Amino acid sequence: MQHFFVTPMQVEKPYIYLEGSDVNHMKNVLRMKKGEKVEISDGNNRKYVCAVECYEEGKAVLTILEEKELDTELNARICLFQGLPKADKMELVIQKAVELGAAEIIPVITKRSVVKLDAKKGEKKVQRWNEIAKSAAKQAGRGVIPQVSRIMSYQEALEYAAALDVILFPYELAEGIAHSREVISSVKQGQSVGVFIGPEGGFEKEEADLADKKGAATITLGRRILRTETAAITVLSLLMYHLES
Template identity: 70%
Template sequence: MQHFFVTPDQVKPPYIYIKGSDVNHMKNVLRMREGEELVVSDGNNQKYLCVVEHFKADEAVVSIRDELPLDTELSSRVYLFQGLPKGDKMELIIQKAVELGVYEVIPVETKRTVVKLDAKKAEKKVSRWNEIAKSAAKQSGRGIVPQVTRVMRYAEAAEYAKELDVVLVPYELAEGMDCTRKIIEGICPGQSVGIFIGPEGGFEKAEVQAAADKGARVITLGRRILRTETAGLTTLSILMYHLES
C-alpha cells in the first residue's frame, strides 16, 4: 500500500489534503484512482488508513477511514553526526540510517574531511539529502521524516550534542569490547543518543579527546576498521537491537 507524508495542518478530519509533488506522483506515476486505499502519516507520529476521494489540479483529497497503530519509532531519539564522506556515500548513509530508526542526521565537517562545500553547494546537498530521508521514511513505514540538518563544523556539532543524554564516539584505536558492551547496555529507553562518525581517515586524536573531555563515551566496534559508511550504520543497528529487545 502506498505511503505518503503530510504536515499536521493538512489533516482536517474527516479529510486529509495532500499537496505538492506527491499529487503528480499519485496521479501520473502511480496512476491512483478514486476509491484506492493508501496510508498517510502526519510527520508527527500519527498514521491513517485513507481512501482517495478526488483530485484537484494541485491537491489530492483523501478521506480518513481509520487511525493505525504506530510502533515503528525507537524508544530513544538517536542523532547521527556523520563526518562528510566523499562521492555519493552520504546518500546511502542517510537512506539506511532512516531505515534503522535515526531521528536526525547532522553532516559534520571535521579536520580530515576531504569534501569542502560552499554555502550554495551545501544548501543544494542538504535539500537532496532531505528528499532521500523522506523517501526512505515512506519505504520503511516511519511515523516521522527524520531531518537532515545543515552542515556543521566539528566544534559546532559538539556544542549541538551537549544536551544529549549519551554521546558515543566509535574510534578505531579504542579497545575493550566488554566496556563498550556495558555502555550500550546502560542506555535506557527514552534517553537521547548521539553517534559521532568520522569521515574517511577517521577522527584526529585531538577531536576524540575533546569529545571525551565533554563526557562522550569512546567505544570500539570490534577488531576490524570499518569504513565511514559502515561505522554509523553498525552502531545504529546495535542500538536498534538493544532498544527494541
C-alpha cells in the first residue's frame, strides 16, 4: 500500500487533503483511481488508511477508513551530528539514520571535512537530503519525518548539542570498551541524545578535547577503524536496540 505524509492541518475528518508533489505522483505516476487505498501519516504519530475519493485543483481528497496511533518511534530523541563526508555518502547516512530511528540529522563541517559547500550549494544539498529523509521515513513506516537541519560549523554543532541530555562522541583514539558499553546502556528512555560522527579521517584531537570540555562522553566502537558511514550506523543501531520499548 502506498504511503504518504501530510501535516495535521490537512486532516479534516472524515477527509484528508493531500497537496503538493504527492498529488501529481498519486494521480499521474501511480494513476490511482477512486476507491484505491493508501496509508497516510500525519507527522504526529497517527496513521490513517484512506480511499481515494476524488481529485480537485491541486489536491487529492481521501476518505478516512481507519485511524490508529503509530508505535514506530523510539522513546528518545536522537540527533546525529554527521561530519560531512565525500561523494554521496551523506545520502546513505541519512537513509540509514532515519531507518534506525534518528529524529534529526545535522550536517557538520569539521577540520577534516573535504567537502566545501557555499551557501547556495549547501541549501540545495539540504533540500535534497530532506527528500531522502522523507522517502526513508515512508519506507520505514515512521510516524514522523526526521529533519535534516542546515549545515553547521563544528562550534555551532556543539552549542546546539548543549541542550541535549547526553552527547556521545565516538573517537578512534578512545579506549575502554567496557566503559563505552556502560555509557550507552546508561542512556534512558525519554532523554535527548546527540551522536557526533567524524568525516573521513575522523576528528582532530583539538575537536575531541573541545567536545570533552562541553561534557561529551568519549567512547570507542572497538579496535577496528570504521568508515564514517559505518560508525554512524553502528552507534544508532546500538541505541535503537537499547532503547526499543
